[in-house]
Amino acid sequence: MATITLGKALNEGLRKAMESDPKVVIMGEDVGRLGGVFRVTDQLQKDFGEDRVIDTPLAESGIVGTAIGMSIRGFRPICEIQFDGFVFPAFDQIVSQVAKMHYRSAGNVKLPITIRIPYGGGIGAVEHHSESPESYFAHTPGLKVVTCSNPLDAYTMIQHAVASDDPIVFFEPKRRYWDKADLDLANLDLGDPADLWDARVVREGTAATLITYGPSVRTCLEAAAAAADEGREIEVVDLRALSPIDWPTVIDSVTKTQHAIVVSEAPVFGSLAGEIAARVSEKCFYSLEAPVLRVGGWSTPYPTARVEEDFLPDLDRILDAVDRSLAY
Amino acid sequence: MATITLGKALNEGLRKAMESDPKVVIMGEDVGRLGGVFRVTDQLQKDFGEDRVIDTPLAESGIVGTAIGMSIRGFRPICEIQFDGFVFPAFDQIVSQVAKMHYRSAGNVKLPITIRIPYGGGIGAVEHHSESPESYFAHTPGLKVVTCSNPLDAYTMIQHAVASDDPIVFFEPKRRYWDKADLDLANLDLGDPADLWDARVVREGTAATLITYGPSVRTCLEAAAAAADEGREIEVVDLRALSPIDWPTVIDSVTKTQHAIVVSEAPVFGSLAGEIAARVSEKCFYSLEAPVLRVGGWSTPYPTARVEEDFLPDLDRILDAVDRSLAY
Amino acid sequence: MSAEPVFDQALPPVQPSEGPEFVQLLTPEGERVDHPDYPLDISDDEIKSLYRDLVLVRRIDTEAMALQRQGELGLWASLLGQEAAQVGAGRSLTTKDFAFPTYREHGVAFCKGVDPVTLLGLFRGTSQGGWDPFDKGFQLYTIVIGSQTLHATGYAMGLQRDGSDGAAMAFFGDGASSQGDVNEAFVWASVFNAPVVFFCQNNQWAISEPLERQTRIPLYQRAQGFGFPGVRVDGNDVLAVLAVSRAALERAREGSGPTLVEAWTYRMGPHTTSDDPSRYRLAAELETWKLKDPIERVKAYLSRSGAAGADFFASVEADSDELAAHLRAGCLALPDPDPITLFDHVYAGGSSLLDEEREQLSSYLASFEEASH
Amino acid sequence: MSAEPVFDQALPPVQPSEGPEFVQLLTPEGERVDHPDYPLDISDDEIKSLYRDLVLVRRIDTEAMALQRQGELGLWASLLGQEAAQVGAGRSLTTKDFAFPTYREHGVAFCKGVDPVTLLGLFRGTSQGGWDPFDKGFQLYTIVIGSQTLHATGYAMGLQRDGSDGAAMAFFGDGASSQGDVNEAFVWASVFNAPVVFFCQNNQWAISEPLERQTRIPLYQRAQGFGFPGVRVDGNDVLAVLAVSRAALERAREGSGPTLVEAWTYRMGPHTTSDDPSRYRLAAELETWKLKDPIERVKAYLSRSGAAGADFFASVEADSDELAAHLRAGCLALPDPDPITLFDHVYAGGSSLLDEEREQLSSYLASFEEASH
Ligand SMILES: Cc1ncc(C[n+]2csc(CCOP(=O)(O)OP(=O)(O)O)c2C)c(N)n1
Ligand SMILES: Cc1ncc(C[n+]2csc(CCOP(=O)(O)OP(=O)(O)O)c2C)c(N)n1
Numbered sequence A, B: 001m002a003t004i005t006l007g008k009a010l011n012e013g014l015r016k017a018m019e020s021d022p023k024v025v026i027m028g029e030d031v032g033r034l035g036g037v038f039r040v041t042d043q044l045q046k047d048f049g050e051d052r053v054i055d056t057p058l059a060e061s062g063i064v065g066t067a068i069g070m071s072i073r074g075f076r077p078i079c080e081i082q083f084d085g086f087v088f089p090a091f092d093q094i095v096s097q098v099a100k101m102h103y104r105s106a107g108n109v110k111l112p113i114t115i116r117i118p119y120g121g122g123i124g125a126v127e128h129h130s131e132s133p134e135s136y137f138a139h140t141p142g143l144k145v146v147t148c149s150n151p152l153d154a155y156t157m158i159q160h161a162v163a164s165d166d167p168i169v170f171f172e173p174k175r176r177y178w179d180k181a182d183l184d185l186a187n188l189d190l191g192d193p194a195d196l197w198d199a200r201v202v203r204e205g206t207a208a209t210l211i212t213y214g215p216s217v218r219t220c221l222e223a224a225a226a227a228a229d230e231g232r233e234i235e236v237v238d239l240r241a242l243s244p245i246d247w248p249t250v251i252d253s254v255t256k257t258q259h260a261i262v263v264s265e266a267p268v269f270g271s272l273a274g275e276i277a278a279r280v281s282e283k284c285f286y287s288l289e290a291p292v293l294r295v296g297g298w299s300t301p302y303p304t305a306r307v308e309e310d311f312l313p314d315l316d317r318i319l320d321a322v323d324r325s326l327a328y
Numbered sequence C, D: 001m002s003a004e005p006v007f008d009q010a011l012p013p014v015q016p017s018e019g020p021e022f023v024q025l026l027t028p029e030g031e032r033v034d035h036p037d038y039p040l041d042i043s044d045d046e047i048k049s050l051y052r053d054l055v056l057v058r059r060i061d062t063e064a065m066a067l068q069r070q071g072e073l074g075l076w077a078s079l080l081g082q083e084a085a086q087v088g089a090g091r092s093l094t095t096k097d098f099a100f101p102t103y104r105e106h107g108v109a110f111c112k113g114v115d116p117v118t119l120l121g122l123f124r125g126t127s128q129g130g131w132d133p134f135d136k137g138f139q140l141y142t143i144v145i146g147s148q149t150l151h152a153t154g155y156a157m158g159l160q161r162d163g164s165d166g167a168a169m170a171f172f173g174d175g176a177s178s179q180g181d182v183n184e185a186f187v188w189a190s191v192f193n194a195p196v197v198f199f200c201q202n203n204q205w206a207i208s209e210p211l212e213r214q215t216r217i218p219l220y221q222r223a224q225g226f227g228f229p230g231v232r233v234d235g236n237d238v239l240a241v242l243a244v245s246r247a248a249l250e251r252a253r254e255g256s257g258p259t260l261v262e263a264w265t266y267r268m269g270p271h272t273t274s275d276d277p278s279r280y281r282l283a284a285e286l287e288t289w290k291l292k293d294p295i296e297r298v299k300a301y302l303s304r305s306g307a308a309g310a311d312f313f314a315s316v317e318a319d320s321d322e323l324a325a326h327l328r329a330g331c332l333a334l335p336d337p338d339p340i341t342l343f344d345h346v347y348a349g350g351s352s353l354l355d356e357e358r359e360q361l362s363s364y365l366a367s368f369e370e371a372s373h
């Protein structure tokens, strides 16, 4: 047992992935000596060499585009995008090549690429460093999208993602990099690779279901705890996989609680929260006591740091939505 | 009165826009002598010169990026993206610059840019020429997104879009370029610029509401006509504006019909159809007799031409959804 | 504003193809000439087999154009005029090498052993590229301009790590040279000293846009801005293209890094069957290029040198007719995919969402079956 | 696999700064030297005013670093070591010109008349850039690497169409030179012969990555691959930078098109206050660059030449203290935005969606007000 942060858990998971498969390479900006701006690749270049941990020129399209070529050659690249707001120069390679090549080639070309993206706000950063672009990728057939919310998932999910033969966009909850857990990595069972696609009920409850993922999971757990003090048992579902989504887990929960609130940091309009609300509204049509509500970012660009707390869904806005749902 | 195609209506609208404001310029690939691969800019370079109708080097990020610079200098650029699948190299400039500069600059920098994108399938094309990427843009705060479904709207909406001081992504229903209407352009009243944001009930009905836009509007009208033969009056709402959406028009219709089906070509999962279904489910919670259903593309890359008809929502799949809705 | 566009002020014309840096080994008249840097020791038999490929590759194009006009193909991207560039490059590649084509490299595909019928599937709309890239060392066609140059560079980085002495060859056009991706590929290839050859077919046009819309200096000179050599070769001279491509691949193999090869050629046909060149270029231009035809000069050389006689040319014609028949029969026999297969191969590992949607479509389709009973 | 990375085989070191093409007018020792192509006729008074700017600009940096350490700023991107590059470029710009900065051009901002307190707002998180770009001819900071080079090029195309004799100057770094956008900007500027100067501050590092990760030849040579001139100037020599920048702007104004200026300098501080350079570079490197300090050499020249005495230097110090006090007071006085303003300026024309969301937030916030009564 040792106390480990989410960031360090990712680092250990990446190390394991590189040890278990010599074809795994890491590519990105500052991933070498610096170990990444969040130190997620700390020490890996020292231990695996410059051929496997590659400090690339400064161009995201180049990072993903050359990673595609390396996978065609049989490698298993892990691309690090330094911040959420900097994935867009690579969007074309991701959407038109990474997502489509296996389909285009009728399965002949596999692209086992993992694209790591630290995402979300709450760290008081300047523009482009606090965005939640997951909906773009979840809406892109050919990609799979996952995100972790705690050190244990970070450690296991990154390894399953790297081992997957499909391209996976792996979203890391930036402001939770420093969240801690006690883990015994040495004797830890990674579980079935298929677990990567399972949502988890991270807190049981009966009054309502909070459907969430990534950085908002902790916020929702805090909200549920606060609600419990007032005698309300709220269930929290951590989706973990954003594409595809584990619908049975979500629908079972809502069928039970009959109230659902979707929580994420992305601007609500046109986001994945809409997909979730639409699907739940359809599948739980007869059991819902209230419409599915959504709490998230506003439909503005991510605002300047001094007002970000008013942009992000916090404990109060979540509980306010719970109240509105239960008031129906 | 003259019969005019949707493509030609856009061409006439662009001509009017260029005549009425000398700062309007057109930038893109093959927009000059060729008049664009769909001839939407036909003859405009001949009449307005190479300084105002600019054949650019072959790079979409460059087209949008330099258009930004030209707007900072006081011009009003219209960028043509040759096909939906080729907008992605420009995604970064659109999402991180076009969408955010007015906000970043606290309103000091206006970017009156219109980005024209022919979109959608059904023309038997090769890969990347039949996509429906509108959801990516609708989910991007700072952008406004509109789409036309008929020659009249094409002619008026493109002019309102170019005249708008906000950046607008203007989606053109590729396979409807050849749809015709009889219009008297000379004596046509453009109407209020604010009309650009209004949805339209393009067919009245009582049994159910088809909420749709762009190329699917005609398909929905055909479906409604077929249903009418069986004595079912179906209402069709053409959204026209995808961001922001004219909710009152949508909600009034569904409140009346109590049944709603969203129809678009984009892969349904994570698409704007989810936003619409979620919102309608919430606002019409007490009036809906059935869950909001969605008919659209499958969650695959756009398939090869010989099977695209099975990918696209057609009359039968729409009526099938209507039946399922009414069966609740 | 002046009718004369201001940006043309002081804009010099792109350098003509002539000049010392222009590599040519066989003149348009069919005379063998030498070039100090690119000696080519080649037998007449080899030249005859190159001639054969040139003729067959052109025949593929002729036949495909016809099939498109007859409605058997939705589209075709003609290579007419670029046969020498493609056969020269294609024949320079060994089985250790991997080619990354655009959508027009039918000639390279042929040299790499891809059955042209498979190519037709893509343009007929029965597949998005039916061949196995690993089988032939020939990646699928890439339609998004420039993307494949980064793939080729990454593949070359993989070759380095495998200690292989193979090389990657990225094909792209003059228009593509403006794309960010292509220039990023130049940066990567140079910085990592990757064994990749950037083979640019400068066919003078990017759909309706002339070379001047992409560059104001010769394209091969782009390479010097990135720290590796560029060379312009007569793209209608199969011998020169072969020699220059081989040399570039050799450089790559021996660890000397990337080379940019600019094959100076001409797109004699429309951009694709959807295009109408008469809207943007003069017929006269085509006439001058006909004088530089890539096939005629080889035929002239073979005839004049006596290396080949009527029987040889006749046998090539026969092969060509046979290929045409194979193409036509093969094209018409291409099966329409079963609708339900549109769900195949989206993922290697499957997806619960697709399983559900596949089920929806098949039961929906089944409902018609029943209806029709 | 070899411990030695294969891609470093045959990778020549990037050319040293010395050499004929390196423009320098004031040596690190403070001696005036001439350069045939860049004569600079400048009075001692002008040099004194340049010195003053250099000192004030460094003081802005020192003060901002302190404010960040004290928790008054969330972040700061230090320009320490790049004062001459920025003041030289900034002072070369006229009111007709428009500058497109990255996030580090505090010195250019200062020369352009932007109140440094406004810059602090961005790093404090009270705004995303509070100044009016049109007021000063200084665009807002652009954080996404390379984007602004295309904006500058488009702006320059606008200048052409207006018949203006102004020019645009795009600032970017050595790392940025690898971005597709920057190379596309080179293509556009060249093809349209746009009046834009590409001013690259090569400070040797892109966060933790040394120049070798971006290029294997001197960056200024990139330009020749696109058909326009590139020049490397001593970026720590304010006179040379001023002369070279003026010449480049002149070229642009007279319709001769773009120029790439590579200012050879060094980032003496961390990339930003979040960075820890000790993880990736040796202190010794910093020591050698201290000998080339951009301010010391001007001070040495002014003292030795007798152009300036103790009183002058004292007055500059006094101005510097005053500026520091202004910065500190101004920073602490920067108001936190009212939460509801986060909805302002998303659109010029408003949006029904935002009106609705604004209403939601304000009534939600109001609910607490009431609660607290
Ligand atoms: C990113 C992108 N933008 C636009 C297109 C549409 N398009 C297809 S081919 C072409 C011109 C390509 O010219 P060039 O690179 O010279 O190749 P060529 O067709 O002449 O062989 C264009 C603009 C595309 N396929 N991809
Ligand atoms: C597209 C993009 N990718 C990554 C980043 C993160 N980032 C910020 S600065 C920087 C290094 C820039 O180096 P350089 O261009 O040399 O400028 P310098 O910081 O040295 O002035 C990086 C990678 C970014 N801002 N934008």
Ligand SMILES: [Mg+2]
Pocket (backbone or CB within 6 Å): C173, C174, C175, C201, C202, C203, C204, C205, C206, C207
């Ligand atoms: Mg071409």
Ligand SMILES: [Mg+2]
Pocket (backbone or CB within 6 Å): D173, D174, D175, D201, D202, D203, D204, D205, D206, D207
């Ligand atoms: Mg730098």
